[in-house]
Amino acid sequence: MTTLPIRIASMSDDLIMELTREVRFSLADGDADGKPLNSWAGWPASDRIAPYLVLRATVRGVVDRRIGYLCNIVTIDKAVRDEAIPQLRDVHREDLSVGCPYEAMLTRVVSPIEGAMPDNVELIRLELRATPFLAYTWRKELLNMIQITQSFEFAAAHRLHCADFSDEENRAVFGKCTNPNGHGHNYVVEVTVGGEPDAQSGTVLEVGRLERIVKERVIDEFDHKHLNLDCAEFAELNPSVENITRVIWDRLNGAFGSANLAKVRVYETPKTFAEFCG
Ligand code: NI
Numbered sequence: 605m606t607t608l609p610i611r612i613a614s615m616s617d618d619l620i621m622e623l624t625r626e627v628r629f630s631l632a633d634g635d636a637d638g639k640p641l642n643s644w645a646g647w648p649a650s651d652r653i654a655p656y657l658v659l660r661a662t663v664r665g666v667v668d669r670r671i672g673y674l675c676n677i678v679t680i681d682k683a684v685r686d687e688a689i690p691q692l693r694d695v696h697r698e699d700l701s702v703g704c705p706y707e708a709m710l711t712r713v714v715s716p717i718e719g720a721m722p723d724n725v726e727l728i729r730l731e732l733r734a735t736p737f738l739a740y741t742w743r744k745e746l747l748n749m750i751q752i753t754q755s756f757e758f759a760a761a762h763r764l765h766c767a768d769f770s771d772e773e774n775r776a777v778f779g780k781c782t783n784p785n786g787h788g789h790n791y792v793v794e795v796t797v798g799g800e801p802d803a804q805s806g807t808v809l810e811v812g813r814l815e816r817i818v819k820e821r822v823i824d825e826f827d828h829k830h831l832n833l834d835c836a837e838f839a840e841l842n843p844s845v846e847n848i849t850r851v852i853w854d855r856l857n858g859a860f861g862s863a864n865l866a867k868v869r870v871y872e873t874p875k876t877f878a879e880f881c882g
Pocket of ligand 1: 762789
């Protein structure tokens with residue numbers, strides 16, 4: 605009989621871990637304190653038009669060996685529901701006429717949530733999802749900076765091959781992806797920019813401007829194209845998802861004024877993605 609070399613961590617080792625809890629809610633004037641009937645969908649329920657938002661709080665600390673918890677998720681839920689949601693509802697109500705940037709909403713709730721965390725954990729990340737495709741993120745290590753991540757899509761054909769390989773070598777490395785006439789993907793691009801919110805506008809970068817820049821520099825150039833044949837960058841360069849990610853980074857880096865490009869992630873399929881942070 606063989607035994608597997610499993611290492612059992614000593615009980616004296618501190619197990620440092622991160623835990624993320626997602627809280628879903630609407631800014632409707634519903635019964636926020638009532639028992640949720642469908643917390644999967646978020647509560648209070650939106651029975652009138654109201655923003656539906658998601659807050660993801662990530663904490664880090666030492667896992668309690670006795671019960672196996674880093675932090676009870678009930679504590680995180682309570683912090684978000686007691687400290688953040690009422691404030692977000694107030695901000696939304698107050699600023700409905702002038703519009704309140706998400707950066708301001710996020711910045712406003714960091715300290716109250718931090719203050720409601722137990723002593724053994726620290727809040728390290730807070731992500732406010734405005735839509736399934738647009739997120740604002742505060743990270744403790746980035747101090748006063750806020751990151752904005754927006755998703756985009758384009759459809760394109762490509763062929764993976766190396767010109768100096770024989771047909772046999774190309775088939776051995778790239779398989780059916782080296783089909784001479786190409787094949788297609790629906791690519792999803794996530795662009796993350798970061799910076800300090802502008803003192804006047806309160807935004808790091810207006811989302812409309814972010815979208816216009818990415819559309820002009822990337823989507824319009826790649827969408828419904830054959831990357832190898834239609835895009836100069838891929839005339840010689842193999843359009844792998846890694847190289848596409850790098851090319852998109854180069855096309856966007858430096859394009860956002862005072863906001864910095866922080867990350868580009870490209871999904872070739874829902875199961876394969878590459879990311880580059882410069
Ligand atoms: Ni492919």
